Amino acid sequence: MPEVRIIRNYVGFENSHTLDSYLERGGYAAFKTSLAKDPDEVTEIVKKSGLRGRGGAGFPTGMKWSFIPKDVDKPVYLCCNADESEPGSFKDREILEKDPHQMLEGIAIACYAIGSHKSYIYIRGEMPYGAKIIQGAIDEAYEKGYLGKNIFNTGFDLDISLYRGAGAYICGEETGLLESIEGKNGEPRPKPPFPAQVGLFGCPTIVNNVETLAFVPHIINNGPDWFAAIGTPKNTGTKIYGLSGCINKPGLYELPLGITIRELIDEYGGGVVNGNKVKAISPGGSSSALLTADDLDMPLDFDTMAKAGSMLGTAGVTVMDETVCMVRVAQNLAHFYRDESCGQCVQCREGTWWLEKILRGIEEGRGTMEQIDILLDACSQMRGTTICALADGCAMPVDSIVRKFRHEFEEHINLGKCPHDNPCMGDWN
Numbered sequence: 001m002p003e004v005r006i007i008r009n010y011v012g013f014e015n016s017h018t019l020d021s022y023l024e025r026g027g028y029a030a031f032k033t034s035l036a037k038d039p040d041e042v043t044e045i046v047k048k049s050g051l052r053g054r055g056g057a058g059f060p061t062g063m064k065w066s067f068i069p070k071d072v073d074k075p076v077y078l079c080c081n082a083d084e085s086e087p088g089s090f091k092d093r094e095i096l097e098k099d100p101h102q103m104l105e106g107i108a109i110a111c112y113a114i115g116s117h118k119s120y121i122y123i124r125g126e127m128p129y130g131a132k133i134i135q136g137a138i139d140e141a142y143e144k145g146y147l148g149k150n151i152f153n154t155g156f157d158l159d160i161s162l163y164r165g166a167g168a169y170i171c172g173e174e175t176g177l178l179e180s181i182e183g184k185n186g187e188p189r190p191k192p193p194f195p196a197q198v199g200l201f202g203c204p205t206i207v208n209n210v211e212t213l214a215f216v217p218h219i220i221n222n223g224p225d226w227f228a229a230i231g232t233p234k235n236t237g238t239k240i241y242g243l244s245g246c247i248n249k250p251g252l253y254e255l256p257l258g259i260t261i262r263e264l265i266d267e268y269g270g271g272v273v274n275g276n277k278v279k280a281i282s283p284g285g286s287s288s289a290l291l292t293a294d295d296l297d298m299p300l301d302f303d304t305m306a307k308a309g310s311m312l313g314t315a316g317v318t319v320m321d322e323t324v325c326m327v328r329v330a331q332n333l334a335h336f337y338r339d340e341s342c343g344q345c346v347q348c349r350e351g352t353w354w355l356e357k358i359l360r361g362i363e364e365g366r367g368t369m370e371q372i373d374i375l376l377d378a379c380s381q382m383r384g385t386t387i388c389a390l391a392d393g394c395a396m397p398v399d400s401i402v403r404k405f406r407h408e409f410e411e412h413i414n415l416g417k418c419p420h421d422n423p424c425m426g427d428w429n
Contacts (some may be wrong), residue, residue, distance in 0.1 A: 051212065076115050239312075
């Protein structure tokens with residue numbers, strides 16, 4: 001399957017992050033086209049394209065926009081989620097640093113469609129260079145009249161502000177992000193109400209991912225049928241897959257949704273290092289349930305991954321070969337989620353701590369056979385019981401690892417030590 005570049009088409013060009021470069025490539029033409037249409041028509045175009053959110057859940061973008069109440073007497077906000085903090089995911093950073101005006105134009109079109117005149121870009125604190133590039137792009141857009149008052153003499157006003165977070169994984173969750181922008185602790189809110197009804201500062205709000213918004217100008221320019229013809233009927237368009245792990249050619253690959261795991265690894269990743277065999281695959285970032293070598297011919301799309309009990313998520317595909325210790329992988333993941341839990345919910349605050357504690361004991365040769373089932377029981381108590389999905393994000397991969405690689409846990413316990421050296425993945429602890 002050939003690589004199909006839409007968002008990444010101009011990545012790597014000299015000064016590709018500048019407004020002049022973007023205008024040379026037809027930049028902001030889609031925004032002008034959109035302003036000549038009725039806002040509802042713009043939303044319908046995005047709906048017809050089948051674009052689904054590229055930040056994790058894969059919810060239909062146009063449908064999400066349509067949830068904003070009509071004739072609301074409050075401000076409407078659009079927040080761009082640039083808090084890319086999912087381990088294994090690194091596709092948004094490239095857009096932010098190398099072609100940010102795609103995202104800005106997508107924000108502008110989305111704001112017009114939902115009736116918003118104020119947008120926030122929430123960027124992770126560990127991306128100082130990306131923040132610098134985005135702020136420069138925003139300044140350029142204001143200077144040339146693409147943002148501000150009476151844009152293109154249409155009467156449409158739009159202000160965009162950059163907001164830098166402090167490096168908390170939980171702020172990638174949309175309501176945790178809203179709390180952070182409001183100056184509060186990044187603690188997710190119970191839902192309902194959903195942000196489209198009660199969001200930022202108590203007003204209707206849409207939260208979209210960087211990659212999602214970057215697709216919007218291309219859909220407006222080329223039409224919804226063009227986008228819908230790429231990928232599969234319910235999983236349209238391309239996806240930027242972030243391939244890492246025990247791979248000869250790790251990197252970003254923009255491909256039609258539905259490429260198989262095997263194609264991604266062999267045709268684009270250059271195969272597994274040292275000619276080794278695939279043991280496990282994390283298909284959608286660290287919070288997705290792991291797949292095995294038996295699943296290599298599965299299409300990497302939202303629906304197939306969900307049917308398999310995992311999720312496409314951010315499409316951060318991490319490959320683990322036969323040298324990797326799966327107990328150590330599980331322990332490393334639990335350690336991460338334990339550190340990143342906001343602590344609101346008991347099941348998350350205590351569950352992540354206990355998972356990490358038990359897994360560390362097994363990895364270090366101090367485990368018991370009874371603890372294997374205790375891990376599974378703890379995971380079942382954590383899933384679907386908390387305000388946000390962080391507990392699920394820990395429990396899903398750990399549960400899948402224990403179930404699919406139980407023999408490795410038993411081997412650790414019987415030997416009283418870890419039998420693996422992990423030359424590929426290194427010491428994660």
